[in-house]
Amino acid sequence: MADDQRGPGLANPPRRHISHDIPAEGQDGLFTQSWFPICLSSAATSTNVRGFEFLDGRVIVVRDEHGKAQVLSAYCPHMGADLAAGHMIDGQIRCVFHHWKYSADGRCRSTAIGDPAPEAAKLFRFPTQERWGLVWAYNGETPHYDLPDMPFPDGELVFKVRVLPDLPVDPWIICANTPDMQHIKTLHGINIEGEDQHDAVEWTDHSLKYKFTGIYSNGDKLTNEIGIFGPTLYWQSSQFGDKWFGFMSPFGLPRPSVSSLYMVVCARKDMGTAEEIDAWLEFVIDLETKVVSEDVHNMLTMKFKPGVLTRSDQTLARYLRMMKTFPRAHPSAEFIK
Numbered sequence: 001m002a003d004d005q006r007g008p009g010l011a012n013p014p015r016r017h018i019s020h021d022i023p024a025e026g027q028d029g030l031f032t033q034s035w036f037p038i039c040l041s042s043a044a045t046s047t048n049v050r051g052f053e054f055l056d057g058r059v060i061v062v063r064d065e066h067g068k069a070q071v072l073s074a075y076c077p078h079m080g081a082d083l084a085a086g087h088m089i090d091g092q093i094r095c096v097f098h099h100w101k102y103s104a105d106g107r108c109r110s111t112a113i114g115d116p117a118p119e120a121a122k123l124f125r126f127p128t129q130e131r132w133g134l135v136w137a138y139n140g141e142t143p144h145y146d147l148p149d150m151p152f153p154d155g156e157l158v159f160k161v162r163v164l165p166d167l168p169v170d171p172w173i174i175c176a177n178t179p180d181m182q183h184i185k186t187l188h189g190i191n192i193e194g195e196d197q198h199d200a201v202e203w204t205d206h207s208l209k210y211k212f213t214g215i216y217s218n219g220d221k222l223t224n225e226i227g228i229f230g231p232t233l234y235w236q237s238s239q240f241g242d243k244w245f246g247f248m249s250p251f252g253l254p255r256p257s258v259s260s261l262y263m264v265v266c267a268r269k270d271m272g273t274a275e276e277i278d279a280w281l282e283f284v285i286d287l288e289t290k291v292v293s294e295d296v297h298n299m300l301t302m303k304f305k306p307g308v309l310t311r312s313d314q315t316l317a318r319y320l321r322m323m324k325t326f327p328r329a330h331p332s333a334e335f336i337k
C-alpha cells in the first residue's frame with residue numbers, strides 16, 4: 001500500500017474467479033444432464049423427419065407408429081448422411097443415401113440391396129417426452145428427475161406456446177434469474193411483500209421453488225410460486241385476484257452459449273368460455289412478455305460473472321453452488337457430431 005498514491009482502501013481489489021468454478025455448457029465436452037426442449041410438438045410427424053441442433057450436434061425428431069415422438073441422433077451410421085434429409089416410410093426412417101431403414105427405436109432394420117442389417121448400425125435414442133406442446137429430450141441414458149407438474153393435471157388446462165429468439169448465454173445462466181431475489185425488485189420493479197424468504201426456498205438436487213407476493217409497478221398484486229428445474233425450465237404458478245395462470249420458460253441448448261427460448265402459458269379449462277380463456281392467456285402473455293423482455297435485454301449484453309455477493313444473494317449463491325456440481329455428461333457425443 002505504501003506505493004499506492006490513492007490511499008488506503010482505494011487500491012484495486014484482487015480479481016475474483018468464482019465463475020471459473022462453474023463449468024460452461026460444452027466445457028470439457030460435457031453438458032448438464034437435463035431435460036431440454038427440442039422443438040414444438042407440431043414439428044414431430046409420422047410422415048417427415050425433422051432435424052435440429054442439440055448439444056453442439058444434430059438430432060432428428062420423428063413420430064413412431066404409436067404416435068410417440070422420438071429424438072434420435074441425426075447421422076446415419078453407414079456413411080454419415082443426415083437422416084433429416086431422409087423420409088418416413090411405413091413408420092421407419094429411410095436414409096436418403098443408400099436407403100437403409102431405421103425403426104424409431106434407432107435400430108437398423110434393413111439395407112436396400114439385400115445385405116443383412118448390421119447389428120452395430122444404431123442411432124442414439126434420447127429419453128423423450130412431450131409436455132405442454134413441446135418435445136423434450138434428456139441428455140443421458142436414464143433421466144435422474146422428471147419435469148414438474150402444474151398445481152392442476154395437464155388434462156384440466158389449456159396451453160399456449162410461443163417460440164422466442166435465441167439468447168447468447170447458457171440456459172443455467174438465464175435460470176440464475178429465479179434465485180436472484182434482488183433483480184425482481186430492481187430490474188423488474190416488483191415489490192416483494194414482507195422479507196425475502198430465503199429459508200422457505202424448497203430445494204432438491206435439481207430444482208428450487210419459493211413463494212412470494214409481488215406488487216407490480218401498475219399496482220397489480222400477484223401471489224406467485226416460482227422455480228427452476230434442470231436448469232432448463234423456469235416454472236411459475238400465479239394467482240391474480242380470483243384468476244389463476246401458469247407460466248413456463250423452457251430453455252433449449254442447440255450449442256454452447258446459446259439458449260433457444262420458449263414461452264408456455266396455461267389456464268384452467270373451467271375458468272370460462274374458450275374466448276374468455278383465450279383472452280386471459282393473451283393477457284398473461286402480454287404481462288409475462290414485459291417481464292421476459294427486461295431479462296432478455298440484460299442477457300443480450302451481460303458478461304455473466306458471479307463475483308461479490310451479499311446477504312440478499314444467499315439463495316442465488318446456493319443455486320450457483322448447485323450448478324458447480326450438477327451432473328454433466330455427453331453420452332450421445334459420438335453419434336450426434
Ligand code: FES
Nearest residue numbers: 076078079095098
Ligand atoms: S449413408 Fe445412410 S444408408 Fe448409407
Ligand SMILES: [Fe+2]
Nearest residue numbers: 177183188295
Ligand atoms: Fe427476471
